[in-house]
Amino acid sequence: MLLTEEKIRQILESKKDWMLRDNALVKTFECNDFIDAISFVTKVGMLSEKADHHPNISIHSWNKVELAISTHDEGGITEKDISLLNAIDP
Numbered sequence: 001m002l003l004t005e006e007k008i009r010q011i012l013e014s015k016k017d018w019m020l021r022d023n024a025l026v027k028t029f030e031c032n033d034f035i036d037a038i039s040f041v042t043k044v045g046m047l048s049e050k051a052d053h054h055p056n057i058s059i060h061s062w063n064k065v066e067l068a069i070s071t072h073d074e075g076g077i078t079e080k081d082i083s084l085l086n087a088i089d090p
Helices: 005-014 034-051 079-088
Strands: 019-021 024-030 056-060 064-069
Touching (some): 005 019, 034 056, 034 064, 064 079
Antiparallel strands (some): 019 024, 056 064
């Protein structure tokens, strides 16, 4: 079930640097170096597998990782996305 715009806004207000873009919760993480960026992607991959819910992951430059979390088959943001967001960025 899709979350309401109000619920999404409340969540975004409580999370630093996350935004809503193209029906996804999006954040760019800046890591110390390339190895930290790859380690972060591995951590996200493990959490995603555990949740059986996978974000779009993009590595930008040598130290920036962008995550975009949404429930594609629902067409937007659901509780599954919030659970994954909280696991990745408590």
